[in-house]
Amino acid sequence: MRRLGVTLTSALTSALTSALALALALPATAAPPGASPGASPDARPGGPDPFRDGWSETVVDADQNLRGLAAVSRSEAWVTGESLTDGGPARVFRTTDRGRTWVDVSPELTEDLSFRDVEVHGRVAHVLAIGPGEASRIYRSTDGGASWTEAFRNTDEDAFYDCMAFYGGGKRGLAVSDPVDGKLRMLSTADRGRSWSVLPSRGMPASDGEFGFAASGDCLVTAGRSAFLITGGKRSRVLRSDDRGLTWTATPSGIPAGEAAGGFAGDFASPRHGIAVGGDFADADDTEDTTAFTRDGRTWTVGADLRHVGEDVSFLRGTRYAVATGDYGGSAGSSITSDGGATWKRVSTLGYHAIECVATVCWAAGSKGRVGRG
Template sequence: MRRLGNLVLSSLLGGALLVGGGIVGGSAQAAGHPGGHGHRHGWTWKQTVIDADQGFRGLDAVDRRTAWVTGGSATEGAPGRVFRTADGGRTWQDVSPPHTEGLLFRDVEARSAREAVILAIGPGDASRIYRTTDGGASWATAFVNDDPAAFYDCLAFYPGGRHGLALSDPVDGKFRILSTDDAGRSWQVLPDDGMPAAPTEAGFAASGDCLVTVGRTAYFGSGGGASRVFRSDDLGHTWTATDSTIPAGDAAGVFALAFRTPRDGVAVGGDFADPTDGVDAVAVTRDGRTWRSGGDLQHLAEDAAYLPTRGHPLLVTGESGEVRGTSLSLDGGHSWRHLSTDGYHALDCTADGSCWAAGANGRVARLELGRN
């Protein structure tokens, strides 16, 4: 299929990616249903169900106390929702924009408990960007896509929060980049002269991390007819593309990226059509330009994050239907320990020592690190 963003909505993936249980809703604030899950190596996910009807794929953790999650409903035509915690996950407040029926919120970028930018994905005007500066009490519509050929997958901001980019699947054979230089208040489509051709590729709106920034460098991943990593060092105007070593396929390729420095990072992915096949699902780079295969996993990897501890351990997580898992690497992605059969769509770690995850059935979690 030409557009992997659409694959996320197709019958092949839709059931796996947007599985939901009974509806929990109506209240402005949800305390959730906490539960702990003990696992090997002393690592524990402390899980809460916020709204079982939502599949959460957007996640941004600001610090130990503050995090935002965004989702889409498992009920056709029902609203996509946005939740925020400011007390370390003990309670979550529904801060969704109004009139979001049928929208799929797949990415959120937050600067604080008050300021955040969110992305809804989909063809045509289903792709939208909203911005809040008052903790979700009100939202401004910053961008509505008016090109039926575009389908936006993810967004990211550079350090400082002024400059940001959003990624669309290819239009006329090239990925499209949307840019802001006013902290997300307004967005403009960049010229595609500096974008390599990608006639058979598209992006995955799997975890909100198909596009990332580190320093002044931006990266995004692709799948479909090829599985590549694209890099820009000039705020998204020109890009180079390199083979990722992760196998390509109709539902396969790079799902997310994470970087410890502008040169040192990983790309993760897999195949939604075969989620138990984690062979070659990780690629690593030490120069930000060339990629080689990392260690194999027992599950696909929808997101990755470096832990804020000495040695920078690397965590990956993923879920597709009943196939879920979280794994840890102590050597930069070259080998992996399977930590848990709990898996999530999105993952984020903060500088002050917290890690958060979000997934299907309205689940959010905090990672507690044991002594060993």
């Protein structure tokens, strides 16, 4: 869709402590308030508090609007963005010391590009540039960002790639484009991103006017052998594939659709347990029905409202905790769920475009080069 350091600290509201205390007080066998009796059996109701010290925020590059994020570990993370200066270069930054210092590891000749997604597996990194025609590209590095090769350049003027995702291990991956000839287009790799090819469209449901949002790079995600595509536009759905992107089944997410509205991103604790978040970029203050969750990986239930736009969401692995965040048009904040997405508690007025949690740490990336760690 054609759409849309200095270190600071911010203490989060005491509401988080209350929310976590309530969740931790629940018996392990009982479903939390608002959750279905079939809540995730492989997710503990309790878990570590990722925000016990609040968000620690670093400005990496104030000229970059950061929307791509890969959290590798507690110490290592990558962020990508687009220049706020007309015609400026898109940048890639990497930290290996918990965000104390950031190194510019950008490819060369990236003027006028927009890096909206980054995926990292070991020493191999992929960065997705979005846009119409040749603006959509995938760059690949095998040495931690020291050097890059162009692995894919789109030559179809009707295609506009939004998001990419790799399956566990990083050998296979997918990228999604807005509809071409009435269907969302899927790009696939089976050799760790060295080469990419367009998949046949016969297994994709009709999707004219439906698209993925390049808000955070997480409109396309994987869990186990399954892939999930969160959409908006004329229809707001979650599409699922269990055969590496060849065929897809679509289910309404319950998040309201619209020209600039729908589901923006999702995350899954397992192929059965997931959360989708979204909103309306044309009316960011409308935060009604901005979350949905699934307990079987196929049917979706609308969750409690966020008090801010939902641009991205991430589970803390092994728990029912997940954190959603967003920052658009004055609607900003971060919220936490302790029951897999049924209920939410706003815990910060700081919002970001992208979030990913690993171990007991959440990383987030946002406007004007801001990176949060909590």
